Amino acid sequence: MTQHVPEDVQVEDARVEADGLGFPEGPVVLPDGAVAFVDLADHCIRIWDKGAARVLCEVPGSPNGMRLGPDGALYVANNGGLWPGKGRMDFADPQYPGCIQRVTLDGRWEVFADGYGDASPAPNRPNDLVFTPEGDIVFTNPQNWEMIVEDPAEPFRGGQLCLARRDGSIEVLAQCTGMPNGIGFHPDGSLVAGMTIAHHYLRFAWAGGAALGEPELFVQMDARFHPDGMVFHEGRLYGAGSAGNRLVAAEADGTVAKVLNFGRSTQPTNCCVREDRLWVTLGKAGSLVSIPLP
Numbered sequence: 001m002t003q004h005v006p007e008d009v010q011v012e013d014a015r016v017e018a019d020g021l022g023f024p025e026g027p028v029v030l031p032d033g034a035v036a037f038v039d040l041a042d043h044c045i046r047i048w049d050k051g052a053a054r055v056l057c058e059v060p061g062s063p064n065g066m067r068l069g070p071d072g073a074l075y076v077a078n079n080g081g082l083w084p085g086k087g088r089m090d091f092a093d094p095q096y097p098g099c100i101q102r103v104t105l106d107g108r109w110e111v112f113a114d115g116y117g118d119a120s121p122a123p124n125r126p127n128d129l130v131f132t133p134e135g136d137i138v139f140t141n142p143q144n145w146e147m148i149v150e151d152p153a154e155p156f157r158g159g160q161l162c163l164a165r166r167d168g169s170i171e172v173l174a175q176c177t178g179m180p181n182g183i184g185f186h187p188d189g190s191l192v193a194g195m196t197i198a199h200h201y202l203r204f205a206w207a208g209g210a211a212l213g214e215p216e217l218f219v220q221m222d223a224r225f226h227p228d229g230m231v232f233h234e235g236r237l238y239g240a241g242s243a244g245n246r247l248v249a250a251e252a253d254g255t256v257a258k259v260l261n262f263g264r265s266t267q268p269t270n271c272c273v274r275e276d277r278l279w280v281t282l283g284k285a286g287s288l289v290s291i292p293l294p
Helices: none
Strands: 008-010 015-018 024-029 035-039 044-049 052-058 063-068 074-078 082-084 089-091 099-103 109-113 128-131 137-141 160-164 170-175 180-185 191-195 200-204 216-220 230-233 236-240 246-250 256-261 268-274 277-282 287-292
Touching (some): 015 052, 024 063, 024 074, 024 277, 024 287, 044 063, 063 137, 074 128, 074 137, 128 180, 137 180, 160 180, 180 230, 236 277
Parallel strands (some): 008 256
Antiparallel strands (some): 015 287, 035 044, 063 074, 074 099, 099 109, 128 137, 137 160, 191 200, 200 216, 230 236, 268 277, 277 287
């Protein structure tokens, strides 16, 4: 299936909210209007508030995706310690077992879930997450995704969609082939996951935490778009396009409404909506920016 992808619209009105960052991702709007976000390269969670960013806490590994939980804490998909460097992957030393972490707003953190069992041998590299209607967490686990850019000593596994229950156990809901990355719930209750190297978004019927069936194609992008983090807002999908320096706005039926281009070497990694602006982390540029909501 080929969908129409409109011509890029160059972003010319981005307001820089914070810069000089390592490799930012996972922006989350807090109840008081501040914006929390992670930094993979600097191994920390930061909070932007009233025009300035500060470090909330440092964590081992590399925090990747992040969401605000129903208990008011931040929940982090920690990939264990890797991020896109200059032309190749950079690795934390030492590496850290990939897990889901819980971070309170006073800067304390703990491991929330890391019980993979035998269903998912290491490395496990949680990338992004979202809370389910039942109060658990579903997360993307692209596993050994460094193999897509490094000299492959072993084949890329393709990745998984996993469920982290409140008791810390983890179940595999689906095996994937296109590198699962960003994830979110569609307004109709289905689960949408971006597949980075397949350049598309898939939609799964949600079954309350049971194994997922075959997905349907939701949005097909071109080969220059690499789906990363996403957010649904007022029925529309806003999805960061990573290495292609672009961001897509798609309607609830999967129609691509607009493609924004942030310019060379920006690498949008994720986004959130604060008031009437879209806040976007630019991984390669090392900045947090905001633009009028497309």
